[in-house]
Amino acid sequence: MRELSNGWVEAEIGDLCDLKNGYAFKPSDWTSSGKKIVRIQNLNNPDAHYNHFDGEIRDRFTIQSDDLLFAWSGTPGTSFGAHIWRGGEAVLNQHIFRVDFARTLLDLKFFKLAINETLDELIAKAHGGVGLRHVTKTKFEETRISVPPLKEQRRIVEKIETLFDEIDKGVESLQAAKNTLGLYRQSLLKSAFEGRLTADWRETNADKLEDPEALLASIRTERETRYKAALNDWQQALDTWRKDGGVGRKPAKPKRPAELTNISQDELGLLPNIPKDWSYTKLANLGDLGRGKSKHRPRNDKRLFGGPYPFIQTGEVKAAGRYISKYEATYSELGLE
Incomplete structure (x- = not known):
């Protein structure tokens, strides 16, 4: 009671x-x-x-x-x-x-x-x-x-509705502020990626600027280095798999990075102006996209979980904001495989 x-x-x-x-x-x-x-x-x-x-x-x-x-x-x-x-x-x-x-x-x-x-x-x-x-x-x-008593019930309702109205007004104000901050954030990002935020720095550090073509060449070299390292790891894993009699899944050979994709003059004409020592490139030229997938059925098989490998799901990505630091489930060796 x-x-x-x-x-x-x-x-x-x-x-x-x-x-x-x-x-x-x-x-x-x-x-x-x-x-x-x-x-x-x-x-x-x-x-x-x-x-x-x-x-x-x-x-x-x-x-x-x-x-x-x-x-x-x-x-x-x-x-x-x-x-x-x-x-x-x-x-x-x-x-x-x-x-x-x-x-x-x-x-x-x-x-x-x-x-x-x-x-x-x-x-x-x-x-x-x-x-x-x-x-x-x-x-x-x-x-x-x-x-x-009935009169007190009505007084309680009146008080609650007044407080709810104040909360709603506060929520509206917060939403308006959030929308304004969102617009400012987008404007700030636009300025940053059109070079306006660092214009003064470039002017005083002209001797330190790297040629855009040299930067793309460095990216190409880095990707090739990463590919050769992955290829070496695969060869070692393949040798081990063969020595063990081919038990389990055969190691998959890494794919060679695609050639850098150039942007046409027509495409460049549609893009905002950027500093002369900058260069546009396609996102595919900067890295490799890996997509999560699970072929095991059923997906909720208990054997897949409880191991050392964090299992990141879409809800956790959405809730994380900028950095993902929390997860609810982990994969076992079977889950990872």
Whole structure:
């Protein structure tokens, strides 16, 4: 039992309301006109596509504006939770409860907020996979919430909405600042790669500048050196593989770097001007692109994981920003192979 303020009570949700579950509409029930069929995806996005129903249906499956709904099946953090319907008369699809309660004792907005305050607890009680989760009627009804007198409920809602408005304004300001910084960043990068940020340095260090053609030649030499080293490593690995009787996968011979690709005069004419001691080149001339892949099936085979090799996934790349320093999984020798 949590400690309650004076005049507050704690009650199970099931003691405060009656629940009506939606109807399991089938595609054969859909019509081109009639009442909207409210599905889970319509709760967070009222402008999403609606199917319609133009037939007779029991009142328990019908909803009106200002009805309180609870999506008991969905993805935590999105549609899952309590919603106030504002879209007029409609019919309710399955996996959503219509929550009927005494409005002389409970404020609509307060009840919605009170239910959503328990979402972490409800998600913990839910069953299903990492994505789609389900809360049973019994688990939902057994969940307890704290309820103050009606006037205090309305005061709480008023205060929360005021604070939420302030948060939204702060988020808008942060987004505007982020957009401005993004534009400045792009402008800065453009200046840098057109040579404007280092113009003064080049003027005072003219004797230290390398000829563009010499720079490309150095890149070509470096790539050839790397290729010869890789070729030598491959030859040693191949000899070892042969001595061991050809057990396991045969070492793959490294590919020779492609010849440097020149940029045509027509292409250069479309590019921004750069300093005379700079040179444009194609990205392929600067290195080799290696693409991750896994041919093993199934991909979640436990034998692939738990070894010393960090296994970098797209989500970690996206979240890392500039440098990738964290990873959740590692590959074993089998996974690496």
